[in-house]
Amino acid sequence: MTEVQGVYATKFKEVIEANSDHKVQIYPFGTLGESVDVMEQAQAGILQFVDQSPGFTGSLIPEAQVFLMPYVLPEKQTEINYFFKNSKVINEHFPKLYADKGLELLSMFPEGRVHITTQAPFESPAELNGVKIRVMTSPLLVETYRSFGAVPTPLPWGEVFGALQTKMIQGQENPMFFIESTKMYEVTEVITDIGHNIFTTAVMANKDFYDGLSDDDQALVQKAIAEATDFILDYQQGLEDESIAKIKAAKPRIQFVSLAEDKRAAFREASAPVKARFVEMTGQSGKAILEQMEADLQDAKGK
Structure with a gap:
């Protein structure tokens, strides 16, 4: 329960239980099967709440893959936080798409910068040629890593370490x-x-369950979501540096590489066509989502 999602769920549980007689039971990732199993359970109402990355819901809600598009989200933490709390694409557009799949979208939040682990260093797409990189089961991630020069390999999380x-x-x-x-x-x-x-x-709820709650209980869920979201954004400050220190202590020989901007430019350029592929996959709905997201990100600049 020390994972970001686990910490979020624990805070949500604390707020619900402190303000009502309701009890919340948390199931850590992996205890109820793989991601596809968990989503099916949430849609069926076996689970009332679920936390899952758009990387796993890409086949269910293709437009959600916009969050997987390379070099779109800002790197500045204050801008990221502002975007996730205030963007129209999250607060207005996506709830309708999730509702169509029997889900009530409650919140989206960032979990930190994505890093690539490999057996050998690389500084260009050419150096990833033939390297098999595991990706979540998202068609857009497959396109992204193909553009990076790698061989994208979708695998359930439980199989990755082995x-x-x-x-x-x-x-x-x-x-x-x-x-x-x-x-x-x-x-x-x-x-x-x-x-x-x-x-x-x-973070989502089964829509039938959520719609069946009293007004007071819906307000309580929204209160818990808001408090957990604020808490998790603060919780993540410094988390990456702490994790790096722990990894270095456990494995001193490991290499940490942060590509300079001139090296990143090659990956930006190589992956530029992924944006067009997203629109091809999602049609007019995806195009509208992408345009709104870009407007929201522009609004977040300098915040």
């Missing part, structure tokens, strides 16, 4: 805290930041 151990794949991507907490560094030699994305997650 696949790296057996050299079936050579790398994967995740925020630094997750690389540390899952001990992914044990089967990794290099951790690289190319500045391409922020890991995003979405």
Whole structure:
């Protein structure tokens, strides 16, 4: 429960239980199956709430993959926080898309910069040629890593560590805290930041369940969501540096690489066509989502 999502869920539980007679039971990731199993349980009403990245819901809600698009989200933390709390695309557009799938979108929040773990260093798309990188089951992530020069390999999370151990794949991507907490560094030699994305997650409720709550209980859920979101944004300050220190202590020989802007430019250029592929995959709905997101990000600049 020390993962970002676990900390968020714990805060949500605390607020609900402190302000009502309701009890919240938390199931850590992996205890109820893989991501596809958990989403099916939430849609069926077996689970009342679920926290899942758009990377896993890409086939269910293709437009949600906009959060996986490389080099779109800002790197400045204050701008990221402002965008996630105030953007129209999150607060107005996405709730309708999730509702169509039987889900009430309650919140989206960032979990930290995405880093790529590999067995050898790389500084250009050419140096990733033939390297098998595990990605979430998202068509857009497949397109992104193909543009980066790698061989994208969709795998359920439960298979990743073993696949790296057996050299079936050579790398994967995740925020630094997750690389540390899952001990992914044990089967990794290099951790690289190319500045391409922020890991995003979405908190949802089964829509029938949520709509059946009293006005007071819906207000309580919204209060708990708001407090948990504020809490988790503060909680993450310094988390990446702490995780790096823990990894260095556990494996001193591991290499940390942050590509300079001139090196990142090659990845930006190579992945530029991914934006057009997103629109091809999602049609007019996706095009409207992308345009609103770009307007929201422009609004967040300098905040």
